[in-house]
Amino acid sequence: MVDREDVANARIESATSQSSSTIKLVPADRRVRELIRGEAIREAGTFDQSLPLTRLRLEKAAEDLLKRLNLPRGYLGWTMVAIGSAFWQPQVMNVPYQRRLLLLPHCMRNVSLCAASYSKEGLACLGCGGCGLGWLGEIARAKGYRILIAEGSPVVLRLILSGEADALLGVACLNSLERSLERILMAGIPCMAVPLLVDRCQDTVTDEDWIVEMIETPYVPRTLVGRSYLPLMRLAVRIVRDSAEELLPRQLATTSAGNTAEDPLSVTEDIGYGYLKEGGKYYRPFITLGVYDAMEGGRLARLSGSGQPEIPDYVQRVALAVEVFHKASLVHDDIEDGDRYRYGRTTLHERWGIPIALNVGDYLVGLGYSAIASSGAPAELTADLVRMFSQAHVELCSGQGAELWLARNPLEPVRVPQILRIYAMKTGPAFEVSILAGLRLAGPLPKWVSQIRKFAHAFGIAFQIQNDLSDWEMEEDNKKLLGTDLLSRRPTLFWALGWHLLGMRFADMMAALPPDVSKDAVLERVHAVRSEFERRGVFAAAEKIFRKERDRAVALASAIPHEEVRQFLVYLAEAVLRTGRV
Structure with missing residues (x-):
């Protein structure tokens, strides 16, 4: 039992030993962790299980829980994990062990003893007994779990979205x-987790008895x-990755090996279809399908995770067209913005x-309209869809064109309202x-x-402001550098806020960022800009605008009179639009 004095002491120790600005502190005292965990179980019991869990709700x-316990906000991330795990436990219990995926961190291994090698799916544990990975894996394997020893790698999401696992249990x-939270919430897969007690790359520790308890969560159908x-x-995901060529057959002969040099006539088609399947989050076709289903x-949306949805082929073809158009815009955007990487690979123009690359982008635009025209939908519906998508193309090209026009004079001041109109x-x-499209496909x-x-x-x-914020976060799997928008002189919200809050100081800083210098010099200057942005409140201002627009989106979705559409759009806004930099 933890008394209030112990809790207060833990709070004081945390506040003096670690930065209060972070929300990812782990309570050092096991008794405090137990207190939060117990309250998290009670809190999760008050949630409506009929509604998907969203980040805002969590x-x-x-x-609220931390305020009740008079504990620091620094424990917010740890507490969110505890509440989420408690919320999802009943759903995990409904999943057979053979359909559960256990994700263990390679940093738990004993580096001095470990002789295991890595495969594309993570560490191949030898079970030597030198660390906890071996015996934890034995417990899970005996029950039928699939086990991966890796750090939140893309293979986890692939296994979930391909239907190979219906519940995720992790240690990280x-x-x-x-x-990982954004994609977990977006996918809606039941998930339980035990956080590591320290964040380091080797010989880390955690509450191993809680891991065992999590693994032994019973199967109760x-x-x-x-x-x-x-x-x-x-x-x-299946429509784009697996069924694209069935729903929208190729028109030219192709080589299964993808050797475009053998047939120049099929080069554009080969590259286009290959790029379509190359990666992405598939938000847009998911939205079309979700609204149609609503x-x-x-x-x-009421099927279990392993259910097989039945949606007419013409609806699937239109959903595919949505992703084809999106991929076309990315090809062109990457050229216009000078981006070098996309989906962890070099961009098409690189x-x-x-x-x-320009030609492939144009080809994909045509392919998208071909998917609509040949979808098999009634003529009136097809005409309406073509009108909708063509109007969307005109608007987004106008917005992108305005951004490109402003980029011609990068040292001219840009105003925040101007940028927000461009984003819209x-x-x-x-x-x-x-x-x-989802609405019209249904009637x-x-x-x-x-x-x-x-x-x-x-x-x-x-969504665009969130993308701007992410430009200041390192994404190893996408080979991104910090501040790439800034280096490209791209007129973004940060550019406008820089002018607004720093004035000519911002102009001087931008002039000191020549693109033709060494990588180390560029990084040093970008970090200097980042520090100045932090000091002058640029990030705080961007997050404030983000929250305002996000809350407005949630409020507008909440006012939709159709219940199923309302629930889906509220879920979409709360799951996709995060809370900014943390």
């Missing part, structure tokens, strides 16, 4: 858990009432040159048309379609 519950540091968008997310009563035009239309557009447009406007602005 974060608010964790903040809070940094890794935080990075029962009927659960609630929504899960995982079947629709899996369908979106208008049809939300039947598929691989094949700008002329070929360049990012909002893609989300708007994804929603409208005539409803009278409340104007509310959808306002939602997409706010969602697009918040």
Whole structure:
């Protein structure tokens, strides 16, 4: 039992030994962890299990819990994990052991003794007994778990979205858990986790008895009432990765080996289809499918994670077209912005040159309209869809064109309202048309379609600001550098806030960032800009604008009169739009 004096002492020790600005502190005292965990179980018991768990809901519950216990906000991340695990436990119990994936961290190994090697799926443990990985793996393997020893690698998401696992149980540091949270919440897969006690790359420690308890979560099959968008997310992935050529057959002969040099006539088609399947989060086709299903009563959203959704082929072809258009815009954006990496690989124009990449982007635009025209939908519906998508193209190109125009004079001041209007035009239309397509595929557009447009406007602005914020976060799997937008002189919200809050000091800093210097020199100057942004409140201002637009999107979604569509759009906004930099 923990008394209040012990809790107070732990709070004081934490506040004096670690930065209070972070939300990813682990309570050093086991008794404090037990107290939070017990309260988290009680808190999760008050949640409506029929609604998907969202980050906003989870974060608010964790903040309220810590306030009740008079504990520092630095424990927020740890508390969110505890509440989320308790919330998902009943759903995990409904999943057979053979359908559960256990993710263990390679940093638990004893480096001085470990002789295991790495494969593309992580560490291949030899079970030598030199660390806890071996005996924890034995317990899980005896029950039928699939086990991966890796750090939140893309293979985990692939296994989930491909339907090879219906529940995820993991052990990781809070940094890794935080990075994974967005995709876990978006996929809606039941997940339980035990955080590591320290964040280091080797010989780390954790509450191993809690890991055993998590692994031994019993299998108790029962009927659960609630929504899960995982079947629709899996369908979106399957349509693009596995069914694209069946739904939208190639027109030219291809080589299975992908050797485009053998047939120059099929080069564009080969590269285009290959790029379509290359990667991504598949938000946009998922949105179209989700809205369509919501208008049809939300039947598929009530399936279990292993269910097989049945959606007409013409609906799937339109969802595929949504992703084809998105990929086309990325090819062109990467050229216009000078980006070198996409999906962890060099961009198409870096691989094949700008002329070929431009042509592939144009090809994908045509392929998208071909998918709509040949979808098999009734003629009136097809005409409406072509009109919707063409209008979206006009708007987003106008928004992108405005950004490119401003980039011609990078040292000219840019105003925040100007940037937000550009964001609404360049990012909002893609989300708007994804929603409208789902609505129209299910029948005539409803009278409340104007509310959808306002939602997409706010969602697009918040999504783009979130993307701007992520430019200052390192993404190892995408080979990104910090501040690439800044280095490219791209007119973003940070550019406008820099002018607004720093004035000519910002102009001087930008002039000191010549692109033709060494990488180390560039990094040093970018970090100097980042420090100045922190000091002058640029990041705080960006996060404030982000939260305003995110909250506006949630409020607009909450006012949609159709229950299933309302639930889906609220879930979408809360799952996709995070809380900014943490």
